[in-house]
Every structure is written in C-alpha cells, then in structure tokens.
Amino acid sequence: MSVLELSAVSRWYGNVVAVNDITMTIGPGVTGLLGPNGAGKSTLLHMMAGFLPPSNGSVTIDGEPTWRRPKMYDVVGLVPEREAAYTFLTGMEFVEASAKLHRLASPRQAAQRAIDIVELSDAADRKIGTYSKGMRQRVKVASALVHDPQVLLLDEPFNGMDPRQRLHMMELLKSLADAGRTVLFSSHILEEVEQLSDVVQVVVAGRLAASGDFREIRRLMTDRPHVFTIRSTDDRALASVLMGAQHTAGVAIDGPVLRVQAADFGSFTRALAGIAREHNIGLREVIPADESLESVFSYLVRR
Amino acid sequence: MNAVIARITYRALLGRRRVLLLALLPVVLLLLAVAFRAGNGDATENLLDHFGVAALLPLVALIVGTGVLGAELEDGTAIYLLATPTPRSAIVTTKFAVAAVVTVAFTAIPEFLAGVIAFPDRTRLSVAYAVGTAVGAVVYVAIFLALSVATRRAMAVGLIYVLVWEGLLASFVSGIGVLSVQQYSLSIAKAIAHAGDEIPANVSLAVAIPMLLVVIVVASRLAVDRLSGYRISGEPG
Numbered sequence: 001m002s003v004l005e006l007s008a009v010s011r012w013y014g015n016v017v018a019v020n021d022i023t024m025t026i027g028p029g030v031t032g033l034l035g036p037n038g039a040g041k042s043t044l045l046h047m048m049a050g051f052l053p054p055s056n057g058s059v060t061i062d063g064e065p066t067w068r069r070p071k072m073y074d075v076v077g078l079v080p081e082r083e084a085a086y087t088f089l090t091g092m093e094f095v096e097a098s099a100k101l102h103r104l105a106s107p108r109q110a111a112q113r114a115i116d117i118v119e120l121s122d123a124a125d126r127k128i129g130t131y132s133k134g135m136r137q138r139v140k141v142a143s144a145l146v147h148d149p150q151v152l153l154l155d156e157p158f159n160g161m162d163p164r165q166r167l168h169m170m171e172l173l174k175s176l177a178d179a180g181r182t183v184l185f186s187s188h189i190l191e192e193v194e195q196l197s198d199v200v201q202v203v204v205a206g207r208l209a210a211s212g213d214f215r216e217i218r219r220l221m222t223d224r225p226h227v228f229t230i231r232s233t234d235d236r237a238l239a240s241v242l243m244g245a246q247h248t249a250g251v252a253i254d255g256p257v258l259r260v261q262a263a264d265f266g267s268f269t270r271a272l273a274g275i276a277r278e279h280n281i282g283l284r285e286v287i288p289a290d291e292s293l294e295s296v297f298s299y300l301v302r303r
Numbered sequence: 304m305n306a307v308i309a310r311i312t313y314r315a316l317l318g319r320r321r322v323l324l325l326a327l328l329p330v331v332l333l334l335l336a337v338a339f340r341a342g343n344g345d346a347t348e349n350l351l352d353h354f355g356v357a358a359l360l361p362l363v364a365l366i367v368g369t370g371v372l373g374a375e376l377e378d379g380t381a382i383y384l385l386a387t388p389t390p391r392s393a394i395v396t397t398k399f400a401v402a403a404v405v406t407v408a409f410t411a412i413p414e415f416l417a418g419v420i421a422f423p424d425r426t427r428l429s430v431a432y433a434v435g436t437a438v439g440a441v442v443y444v445a446i447f448l449a450l451s452v453a454t455r456r457a458m459a460v461g462l463i464y465v466l467v468w469e470g471l472l473a474s475f476v477s478g479i480g481v482l483s484v485q486q487y488s489l490s491i492a493k494a495i496a497h498a499g500d501e502i503p504a505n506v507s508l509a510v511a512i513p514m515l516l517v518v519i520v521v522a523s524r525l526a527v528d529r530l531s532g533y534r535i536s537g538e539p540g
Contacts, residue, residue, distance in 0.1 A: 049386065051535040068531055070388050078386040080535075084379035086311060088318050094383075100307045101387035143383060 002062050002075055002150035002182050003027050004048055009057035011043050018043040020206040021057070026184055030177040032193035032214070033186040035203035041186040042081065044203065045155050048184070049078045061151060074102070077144035081155035083136055087129030091120055091139045094128060095146055102147040114142040119168065133160030141169070152176060154185040158192050170196050226268070226288060230258040233282035241279050247271050308384060308397045312371050316405060319374070321366055325405075328359050329413035336417035350421055351432045352503065355414045356488050360436050361465040364443035367406045369458050371398040372526075373451025376533070391531045395448070395523060402444040411437035428500050435492030442484045442515045449522040452529040480506040484518070487511040 004026040011019040019040045035041050046052040047059045050066040050073075059066050066072055086094055095114050099107035115124050118138040123131065128139060137160055144152060152173075158166050173183050173196060187193050193200055193214065200217060202210040210217045232238045235258040242248045242260055247268040250261035262268035269286075276283050316322070332354055339350050372394075375381035384394055414436045418429025446464075451457040473479040473486065480486035489504035490511035496502055506514075 046535045049535075051382075051385070051533065053532075053534075070385075070391065070531075073386055073388045076386075078382070080379065080382050080386075082379040082382070084382075086315065086380055086383070088314055089311070097307050097311060098383065098387065101305075101384065101389050103388070144386075 001028050001180055004151060004182060004184065005058075005060045005063075006044070006048070007058045007060075009044075009047065009054045009059055011040075011047060011052065011055050017206050019047070019054075019203075022203070022206075022208045023057075024201055024208060024211060026182060026199075026201075028177065028180050028182050029199060030173055030183045030185070030197040032197035032200045033184060033203065034190065034193045034200050035186075035188060035209075037188050039188075039203045040206040041188075041203055042155060043206075045153055045184075045186055049076065049153050073149075074147070075150040077147065077149035077152045079137075079140050079144045079152070079154040079157055081159070083133065083160075085128045085131075085136055085140065088127060090125050090127055091115065091131070091135075091142070092124040094139060095142045098143040099146045104147055110146050110148075111142075114146040115139075117145060117172065118142045134162055134165045137161060138165070138169075141172075149181070151182045152184070154183075156187060157185050158187065158189070166192075226262045226264075228260045228262060228268075229285075229287050230260060230283065231256070231285040232258065232276065233284070237279060238276060238281045241275055241281075245271065245275055304400060305389060305393045305397045308389070308394060309401055312398060312401045313405075315375065315380075316367065316370055316401070319370070321370060325363055325366060325409050328363055329409055332359050332413050332417045333420065336420040339421040340423075351414060351418055351428075352489065355410075355417065355432060356436060356439065356492075357470065357485055359413070360410045360439050360488065361443055361461075361469070361485070363409045364402075364406045364440055365447050365458065365461045365465065367402045367409070368444040368447025369451040369461060371402040371451075372448060372530075373457050376452065377455065381533075382535070385530075385533060392527045395452075395526045395530060399445060399448055399523060399526075402448055403441045406440040406444050407437045410440050425500075428496050431492040431494075431496035431500070431502070434495055435488040435490075438491050438515065439484050439488030442487060442518055445519045445522040445526075446484070449526040449529070452526045452533075477505045480504075481510060481514060484515070487515045 006022055006024050009019060009022045010017065022044065033041050033044065043052065047054050048061075048066060050069060053067040061072055061076060064072060066076075089097070092111060092115060096107050096111040099110040099114075104110045115121055118141050120135065120138050120142060123135060128136060131139065137157065141154070141157065144154075154173075157169060161169060173185065177183050185196070198214060199212065200210070200214045201208060202217060230238065235253060235256075239251045239253055239258055243251050247263050248260060249263040252259045260268075272286065273283065332350075335350055335354060372381065375384070411433045415429050415433035418432055419426065422428060447457065447461050450460055454460060468479065469483045469485045473483045483506070486504060486506040489502055490506045490508050493500075493502040493504040494508045
C-alpha cells in the first residue's frame, strides 16, 4: 500500500502559475484527476512522477520526495501522455526492455504477463511503428505495469482508445485498485472519471476546485441552473409564454437570441417542445449555452 | 554501462536517416584521398587535417553525440529510460560509450584509410592522424552529449563551437587552442608522427592530455546532473 501526498504544492513558470497551493492525499484505489485542458493536471502528474520539482510545497510517495529520486520507480509506474515510443522495437522487446531496466528476476515472463494483461499478445511480435493509437497506449501501460508497481500514474490514458479498449482499460485499472494499488489517472472527460473512480480531484485553473466522493460533486454539478439559447419563429411570443411556465427560472431577449434559464435541465427540455407547439411557434435552434466542461468547472469553483 | 540501453541506442542511432549523412562524410574523405593520389599533390594537411580532423570529425561527433540521448529527450522516448530506477550515471555512461564507438568507427577508421590511400608510403602519418582523430572523437562526443542534455539547441551551439571557436578564432588566437578539441587531436597526432611530418598543432601534449581528461570528466558530470534533474516540458498543462 502506497500513499501519494501533495502538501501546499505550487508550480509556476515565470509569471504563469500552473498549480496553485494544492494539498491532497491519494491512497489505494482509483482516483480521477479531472479538469479542463490547461488546468494544471499534467503539471501535477509530472510532479508526482518525479519529472518536475514543485516551486513550493512537497510531493512525496510514502514520505519520500519524488524529485531526483530514481529509486522511487521501483514502486511507481508511469504512463506518459505523449505517444512517442521506440517504433523500431516490437511490443515484446519494448516491454521486456522495461522489465530489464527494472532489474526484474525473469524479465521475459514479466513482459509476457504485462502484455497479456493489456491483451496485446497477438501483436507482441510486431513493431510498435505499426501499432494503432490504442495499441500504443496499451503497450505503454504494459511497460509501466511490468514491475507490478504499487503506484500507477496515467496521463490521459483513454485518449485514442475505442469504446471497447476503454472499457477494458477501465476494468484493468479497477482490478489493480481492488488489489490494493494506488491508481491515479488524469482526464478532461467527465464520464470517464464518473465510470471509473469513486474519488475525484477536480482541478480548475491550477487550484483544487473539489475533492472527494464523485456522487457528491456530480450532484453539485447537476443542481446548477442551466441556460439555453433559443431561436424560434417568434422569440418574443415564446419569451412571454415561457415566462409563465413552471420550469423556467428566467428569460431574456438578447439581440437576435432568446436566453432562457431553466430551473431543471430534464423537465425543461421535455416541456419546451410541447409549449412551443401549443402556441404555434416553430423552434429553430435550442442550444444548452453552458454545457461545456469549462462552465461546469467554473460553476464548481464559484461555489 | 547498461546492455539494454546500449542495444536500444545502437538501433535508434543507426536506424535514423542521419546514418546516411554519417556514411556520406567518410565516403567523401575517401574519394578525396583517391583524388589526391591521382593528382600527386603534397597537400597532406588539407586532406587529413582540414577535411579529416577539422570537418569530418566534429560533424560526425556532433550528429552522433547529440543523437544518442538528445534525440530521445526531444521526441519523448527517453521517459521510458528515465521512469526506471536505472542510475542516471549508467544511462549517461552507456550513451557516451555507444556514441564514442560509433564516432570512432565513422571518423578514425576512414581517416586511417584515407591516409593509406593518399600517402601509401607514410603509414605512420596515417596511424598518427587516426589515433588523434579517435581521441578527439571521444572528447567531442562527451561535450556534445552533455550539450544535448543541457539545451535543446545542442546542434546549433555545437556548430558554433566548431565553426566559430575552433574554425575561426583558434586560427587567429593561438591561446584558444587550449580549449580546442581539434588542437588536442592534432597534438596527439603530432606526438605519434615522425618529427619531419608537419602537423599544425599549437598545443603541447603536456597540456592537451590533462585538458582533454578534464573536459571528459566535467562534461560527463554535467550530463549526469542535468539528466537527474530532467523535466518534462516547460509549458503549463
């Protein structure tokens, strides 16, 4: 059992603050590091993986700092985001090289085991250069798993995977967590994190915006008001009708578009079409205005 | 030394398109040697010194020295070596050894052959230049390897060192020879060659040998230190 600990960690590049005073403890199980692109997830992950020193604060694994300590890779496995690989090696050669660099007693068996885990046996003797994006991702995971690390860090591991591979990878990470490993992965996709991890750390603009049980955070996210922009055959008529409707929290006419604040996402979208038809108004466009992940996050930050 | 890293490095280095450039330069040297012989010229220095030691040697060393580790740091594959408990000194030593062997093979051997072709009756001169070149290869590679870990512009910095410092300044200011790998090579060649062979070294052997040892040690230390503190990209994300 290994514990990853960040204590008052900040990281800046010149005047740009990438990570701002983050404290978190990551123990056994799957933890999702969630945040929009550019939020500081990778910077955090690089500090955890020993490839970046914190400007302030400390990053430790089982009490030992991660920076400038190659021995920590005895217990840590890293799956980097970059797709780069030794394209001239076969998958097996690559994973076996990793096993040897970890000075494992029987590198060949360890490599075979890791390749089996990621279901890459069929392609193990092909050069990595011929692999698809998803296969490269899996061979990277195999190489990171070869020494059966206590801590596995994955930077956007689901990028480029098809749904089946994604599902398989999720099962794999879950089984590692069940075996007592500490698994941390970063993602900017809400659903990935939701399906996989009970514990999430939400990072927005370098700060820890929310931390803890996913269901709790999810509730905060769905409880917020939803704004729609609507274009119809008669915006003014629709506005006056919606004003009286039960599911509407606010209506505004903003130039050529109608902005409606719904009290509840589900019931408003179900009721809208009926209301429009009843008053002979044609709906041309209904767009949830703030559904981007960034707005969900910024909502969380404001709380 | 680490056999796994050595094997991967050889394959990466000799598999790249750069290897064509590596092979091209020695071929040019050999062709020139044939031409010299046919032309019956007395341009010893021009062939083995100006082309061999002053151009072929630093260029090959630059390509190989910055390629063994710098290329992997650049494209991100080095992470698979670094995310292991392998001591950073072992990584640097192995990369250095591979680069030295490849550079010697692509410089000292053709230098010797070119000497034998151009001056068949002066074998000692060819041996002298070949040994000088081999030693120079090792020193250059140590410098360029360290540069490639220290800066992303290793190729440019290396070229400036070779062209401006060694090529231009060292020929005007003789004191600069103390910090010129080219001069170390020539100094060693001069010590081996017959007294009558005019090898234009302006640094004595007593200076060259301690200096080149110091350069190798300092460069390797620097490389190990920089690699130990290797950071993944600087931009926030």
